[in-house]
Structure formats: C-alpha cells, structure tokens
Amino acid sequence: MAGHSKWANIQHRKGRQDEKRGKIWTRLTREIIVAARQGGGDIAMNPRLRLAIEKAKAANMPADNIKRNVDKATGNLDGVSYEEIRYEGYGIGGAAIMIDTMTDNRVRTVAEVRHAFSKYGGNMGTDGSVAFQFKHCGQLVFAPGTSEDKVMEVALEAGAEDVVTDDEGAIEVLTAPGDFEAVKNALEAAGLKPEVAEVTMRAENTVSLSGEDAVRMQKLLDVLEDLDDTQEIYHNAEIQE
Numbered sequence: 001m002a003g004h005s006k007w008a009n010i011q012h013r014k015g016r017q018d019e020k021r022g023k024i025w026t027r028l029t030r031e032i033i034v035a036a037r038q039g040g041g042d043i044a045m046n047p048r049l050r051l052a053i054e055k056a057k058a059a060n061m062p063a064d065n066i067k068r069n070v071d072k073a074t075g076n077l078d079g080v081s082y083e084e085i086r087y088e089g090y091g092i093g094g095a096a097i098m099i100d101t102m103t104d105n106r107v108r109t110v111a112e113v114r115h116a117f118s119k120y121g122g123n124m125g126t127d128g129s130v131a132f133q134f135k136h137c138g139q140l141v142f143a144p145g146t147s148e149d150k151v152m153e154v155a156l157e158a159g160a161e162d163v164v165t166d167d168e169g170a171i172e173v174l175t176a177p178g179d180f181e182a183v184k185n186a187l188e189a190a191g192l193k194p195e196v197a198e199v200t201m202r203a204e205n206t207v208s209l210s211g212e213d214a215v216r217m218q219k220l221l222d223v224l225e226d227l228d229d230t231q232e233i234y235h236n237a238e239i240q241e
Contacts, residue, residue, distance in 0.1 A: 083106065097221070101113070116223045138180025140180075141196040
C-alpha cells in the first residue's frame with residue numbers, strides 16, 4: 001500500500017529531538033515514574049514501563065537512575081506526583097496539534113500552553129477538538145532500501161494491521177497498541193531494525209506547509225516542545241524545508 005512522504009518529516013523530527021538531548025532524560029524519568037506508578041514495577045507485567053525503560057537505555061540513562069525512578073514511583077522512595085494531561089489546538093494553516101504533558105501543577109501548565117498558542121499564531125482548542133484526526137497505534141518505520149516484501153511478510157504474520165510504503169521508499173508498519181511489542185520483537189528477530197518504534201498518535205491526514213507558514217509552524221512547535229512539562233507533541237503538518 002502506497003503513502004505520501006513521511007520519511008523526511010520523521011528524520012526532521014528525530015534531528016530536532018537529538019538537538020535537545022538535555023531534556024530527554026527529564027521526560028524519560030517522568031514516563032518511567034508514571035508507568036511504574038500505574039502498572040507496578042515488574043517490567044514483565046507492565047508493557048508501558050518496559051517500553052519506557054527501553055527508551056531510557058537507548059538514551060544512555062544509567063541503570064541506577066532507572067531503578068531509583070521505579071522505586072520512587074512504587075513507594076520505596078518519596079517522590080513528586082505527576083498527572084498526565086493532553087491539550088489540543090490548531091497551528092498555522094489549520095494544522096492539528098496535540099500536546100501530551102506530565103505535570104505537578106496543572107494551572108501552570110495550561111497557562112504556558114495557552115500562551116504559546118496565542119503568541120505564535122495558533123489557537124488552543126477544547127478536549128476532542130483535534131483528537132479525531134489522529135489514530136492511537138503502534139508505528140515502526142524502516143529506512144528506504146529495506147526489503148518491503150520481507151517487512152510485510154514478517155509484520156503481517158506477527159499481527160500488524162497495515163504496511164505502508166511512502167514516496168521515498170520508507171516503510172511504515174502500523175499495529176494496534178496492544179500488538180506493538182509482539183510485532184516489534186518479530187521484526188527485530190528477523191533482522192529488521194526500525195529507525196522509529198513507538199506507540200503514538202498518528203495523523204490520519206496531513207496539511208502541507210511551505211515558506212513563511214512552514215517557518216511559523218516550526219516556531220510554534222519548538223516553543224511547545226520546549227515547555228518544561230511537555231512529554232510528546234503530535235501534529236499533522238508536513239513542513240517543507
């Protein structure tokens with residue numbers, strides 16, 4: 001099944017994340033704490049915690065840090081209590097944006113998100129105002145040049161919902177959230193290592209932005225990304241360089 005070009009946008013996003021490594025550990029720490037608090041500290045019984053620890057190890061977080069955060073969440077150490085809040089809104093050109101936050105002060109967080117939208121050309125919306133434009137799913141992306149036939153065979157056999165190839169030859173495997181780990185393990189066991197592997201909110205349709213609109217949209221996304229309480233940002237803009 002063919003799709004439009006996602007590869008450039010994915011590489012662009014990864015590059016910007018790599019520039020902000022200083023903030024990655026903070027986000028991973030919060031994710032570990034919330035995952036452990038909700039599902040317990042046993043990674044065998046808690047897939048969300050398992051994935052969070054996997055990401056932390058990939059970001060070179062020391063094992064002692066990981067263990068301390070799990071202990072903090074499960075009551076072995078005193079810690080801050082975080083809650084998860086999602087905000088929705090529109091950016092430049094009507095592009096949809098969702099911001100997942102973890103915060104110990106929701107009044108502060110909503111004020112900061114609202115300010116970013118209003119100052120940089122967006123509009124903050126109400127709950128559900130853009131969420132319908134996204135699908136909660138597992139996503140694994142393979143670089144152009146990967147064998148489409150092999151990916152498709154392994155992925156579908158393991159329970160994937162769809163395999164999409166974009167205009168640049170990148171291959172995207174989509175799964176139900178609950179099947180993500182099994183499909184990922186099967187692909188890696190077959191020697192297929194994804195460039196991106198995550199449970200995400202995937203845009204069902206995209207809005208193409210170029211020129212000044214692209215610059216303004218990227219600025220809005222950067223400001224939202226830099227907020228202390230931001231964990232993840234999802235949007236449906238295809239930003240042309």
